[in-house]
Amino acid sequence: MVGFPLASVSMILPLVGSFLVLVLREELARWIALAFSGFVFALSILSLFYFDFSQSHKVQFEEVYPLLPEFNLNLHLGFDGLSYLMYILTALISLTAILWSIRDHQVSHRLKEYYVWFLLTESFLVGVFASLDLMVFYVFYELTLVPMFFAIGIWGYKLRMYSAYKFFIYIFVSSLFLLLGIVSLAVQHYKQFGKYSFYYFDLINNQYSLGFEVFLFFLFFIAFAVKTPIVPFHTWLPDAHGEAPTAGSVVLAAILLKMGTYALLRFNIGLFPEASLFLMPLMVLWGIFSIVFASWFTISQSNVKRFVAYSSVSHMGFVVAGMFLLNAEGLKASITEMFAHGLTSSALFMMAGFIYNRLHSFNMQALRGSIKFMPVFALLVAITGYSSMGLPGGSSFWGKFLTILGAREYTLQLSLLVLAGAFFSVLYMLYLLKVLYLDTREEARLIHFTDIRGFKLLAFLSVVLPMFLVGLLPFLFFAFYEGYIQSLLKHLVLRGGG
Numbered sequence: 250m251v252g253f254p255l256a257s258v259s260m261i262l263p264l265v266g267s268f269l270v271l272v273l274r275e276e277l278a279r280w281i282a283l284a285f286s287g288f289v290f291a292l293s294i295l296s297l298f299y300f301d302f303s304q305s306h307k308v309q310f311e312e313v314y315p316l317l318p319e320f321n322l323n324l325h326l327g328f329d330g331l332s333y334l335m336y337i338l339t340a341l342i343s344l345t346a347i348l349w350s351i352r353d354h355q356v357s358h359r360l361k362e363y364y365v366w367f368l369l370t371e372s373f374l375v376g377v378f379a380s381l382d383l384m385v386f387y388v389f390y391e392l393t394l395v396p397m398f399f400a401i402g403i404w405g406y407k408l409r410m411y412s413a414y415k416f417f418i419y420i421f422v423s424s425l426f427l428l429l430g431i432v433s434l435a436v437q438h439y440k441q442f443g444k445y446s447f448y449y450f451d452l453i454n455n456q457y458s459l460g461f462e463v464f465l466f467f468l469f470f471i472a473f474a475v476k477t478p479i480v481p482f483h484t485w486l487p488d489a490h491g492e493a494p495t496a497g498s499v500v501l502a503a504i505l506l507k508m509g510t511y512a513l514l515r516f517n518i519g520l521f522p523e524a525s526l527f528l529m530p531l532m533v534l535w536g537i538f539s540i541v542f543a544s545w546f547t548i549s550q551s552n553v554k555r556f557v558a559y560s561s562v563s564h565m566g567f568v569v570a571g572m573f574l575l576n577a578e579g580l581k582a583s584i585t586e587m588f589a590h591g592l593t594s595s596a597l598f599m600m601a602g603f604i605y606n607r608l609h610s611f612n613m614q615a616l617r618g619s620i621k622f623m624p625v626f627a628l629l630v631a632i633t634g635y636s637s638m639g640l641p642g643g644s645s646f647w648g649k650f651l652t653i654l655g656a657r658e659y660t661l662q663l664s665l666l667v668l669a670g671a672f673f674s675v676l677y678m679l680y681l682l683k684v685l686y687l688d689t690r691e692e693a694r695l696i697h698f699t700d701i702r703g704f705k706l707l708a709f710l711s712v713v714l715p716m717f718l719v720g721l722l723p724f725l726f727f728a729f730y731e732g733y734i735q736s737l738l739k740h741l742v743l744r745g746g747g
Contacts, residue, residue, distance in 0.1 A: 255296055255310040256326035256379035259289050259336070263343075263368040263375075270364050279351050282364035286344045286371060293340040305330030306732035308381065316385075320435075321446045325381040330729040331584065335378040335504075335511055338591050341711065342503040343371040346496035348708035349599055354606050355494050356404060363404060366396035370500060377508055383431045383516070384447040387424070390512075393505060394420055397497060405492040412492035419485040423475035430468035434520070452520060453740070459523055466524040469517050476509030479569055480539040483562045490558035491611075495602030498554065502561050502594035507587050510568045514583065518572065519737065522744040529573050533656075533663070536570025539563065540670030548677040552611045553604070556681065557597045560637070563674055564590045564645070570667065571652040575741060579655030580734045585726060586648025589636070589719050592712045593644060596633040599709055600626075607698050617688035619698075626701040627686070629709050634682045636716045638675045644719035649674075 266285030270278045300309060311327035328336055347367060350356050356363055373396070376389035394417055402413035434452050439445045441455060457465065475482040486506075490498050518525045525532075543562035550556040564586065571583035601611060603626065608615050620627040636643035639650075649671045657664040701709060719726055 253296075253299075253310065254312050254326075255292070256328065256336075256375060257312055259292060259340070259375045260372045260379075262288050262292075263372040267365045267368045267372075270361055270368070275360050278360040278364045279347070282347050282368055283344075283351065285368060286340075286347045289371065289375075290340040290344045293337045297337075300328075300333060302330070302728045302732075304732065305333075305729060306736035309333075311381075321444060321448070321451075322384055323382055323448070324385055325448060326376075326379040327381055328379060330731075330733045331511070331515065332378045334584070334588060334726070334729040335507060336375060338507070338588055339371065339374045339378065339504050341715070342500060342591060342595055343367070343374070345595060345708050345711045346499045348704050348711065349499065349602070350494075350496045351704045353495060353602070355602075356496070359403060362399070366400050367496065367500070370396040370400075374504055374508075378511065381449050382447045383434065383449060383452065386512075387428060387431055390427070390508065391421070391424055393508070397493075397501060397505065400497040401489060401493045404494040404497070407492070408488070409492045412488040415485050416489040419475055419482075423472045423482075426468045427472035430465055430472075433465060433468070449515075449519070453744075455520075457521075457523075459527060462521050462524040463527065466517055466521040466528065469520075470513070473509040473512045473517065477506060477513070477565045477569065478509065478562060479535065479565055480542045480562065483539075483543070486562060487555045487558040490561075490598070491552060491554045495598055495605075498557075498598040498602075499595045502557075502598060503591035506561060506565060507591060510565060510572070510583070510587055513569065514572050514580075518575070519740065522741045525573070525575065526741065529575055532573035533570050534666075536566045536568075536573065537666050537670055539566030539569065540667075541566075541673055544670070544673035544677055548680055551613050553601045553613055553616060553681075554598070554611050556613065556677075557594065557601060560597070560674070560677060561590070561594050563670075563677075564594070564637075566670065567648055567652055567667075567674075570670075571648065571655060574652070574655040574659070575738075576655050576658055577734055577738060578651045578658065580737065581727060581730070582648045582651030582655060584730050584734075585651065585719065585723065586645060588726060589644035589648055589716070592716050592719070593633055593637040595712045596629070596709060596716075597637065599705070599712075600630050600633065603701060603705065613684055616684055618686070620685050623698055623700040625706070626709075629701070629713050630685065631682070632713055632716065634678050636720060638678045639671060640675075642717075642720045644716040646720055647723045 262285050269281050308327035308329050314324040316322045373389050373392040380386035398413050398417045402410050435445050437455050478486050540563050543559050547559035568583045568586050571579045604619050639645040653664050653667050656667045
């Protein structure tokens with residue numbers, strides 16, 4: 250598979266599935282979507298045997314297709330260790346979302362459109378993580394808006410149209426800053442080297458004054474901070490999550506938010522090393538502020554989907570704080586937490602959707618003691634809560650622990666601030682588990698609930714089982730990006746003087 254076009258095949262398969270969904274009978278739509286999403290996931294697992302982990306800092310499975318030669322614009326695809334891990338997460342979560350949708354009561358109409366949008370989302374997301382050309386990255390980055398807009402607007406809950414428009418406008422407007430930044434980089438490359446280029450490894454050679462580099466940093470940062478999101482750019486997220494169908498929330502939290510954090514790491518730190526070092530204290534404190542602020546908002550929510558949405562903002566604060574520590578521990582913590590949060594947030598949104606199908610309410614008070622008579626489901630939720638809190642053995646433990654360790658390299662006070670953020674994330678998750686397990690309510694309604702089974706059980710297991718791998722065997726995941734981190738740190742030293 251050394252010369253195998255992994256990225257393009259992984260993008261084309263969902264497109265083929267979309268076409269078949271459109272032309273064949275509607276009752277076959279879910280099975281076609283499941284099959285083609287399964288093909289992409291199987292391909293991602295098979296490719297593990299051919300990825301050279303000793304060279305994870307280098308681009309592998311590389312493909313180049315000319316688009317506009319006069320501007321040196323190409324469809325340039327490939328994976329290094331960082332983007333390859335995000336590709337595997339995309340394949341896994343896309344399959345999970347479709348598995349969940351097969352027996353979801355909310356998805357009972359316009360099935361062809363529903364599965365087409367989810368397959369297109371998977372194709373565009375692979376394009377985002379595989380793109381090595383910034384203009385192509387921007388195109389895929391924007392295209393992911395369209396399927397999610399329709400998924401929320403058509404299959405969402407009561408305020409779905411308001412939430413869909415808010416989601417679209419926030420992301421689209423913020424992305425215009427990104428477009429301006431990309432064009433500015435290409436123009437600067439032309440001035441310095443006599444040719445236009447949008448290729449990432451060409452643009453990292455650009456030289457800027459510190460003031461102009463900080464300006465470019467913030468052009469990119471605004472777009473990615475909204476997408477991540479971090480406080481105060483987060484206000485679209487609770488509305489979008491609150492009204493999205495369950496599978497939409499799964500994809501939105503697990504992958505679409507990671508587009509923002511992945512891009513901050515890849516582009517803001519990679520392209521602007523001097524500005525990143527200059528702004529490091531501000532960015533780390535900003536991340537810690539997001540953790541604490543979002544944690545307090547989380548515990549005050551009366552709607553369980555908004556509760557999980559605000560918890561995602563808090564976890565993204567850990568990712569941002571970790572990466573801008575700009576040391577090996579912080580960067581490792583950031584990437585690990587990206588993957589870990591993709592798993593736990595998916596499970597938490599599936600938990601909310603599963604309970605809603607039985608109680609027809611997202612109100613926290615209506616959820617009291619709601620999983621008492623569903624032992625399998627209760628066990629899966631307990632594992633998810635344990636992992637999300639960052640307790641030892643849980644998938645989020647290494648992200649939080651390594652962030653504290655990375656902060657301690659600077660000052661004790663900074664590590665104590667991160668520790669305080671970790672405490673708050675435990676606090677709100679304990680509150681949720683207390684509501685679900687320990688609060689009492691009239692049991693006559695609950696005793697008739699059927700436990701989780703079938704496709705929903707498979708969907709839940711598809712994210713719960715990897716939580717154990719991250720928590721108990723973290724070195725398996727460190728192998729993806731240790732080479733990338735060492736390469737990035739060398740770049741920071743050479744270009745930023747760090």
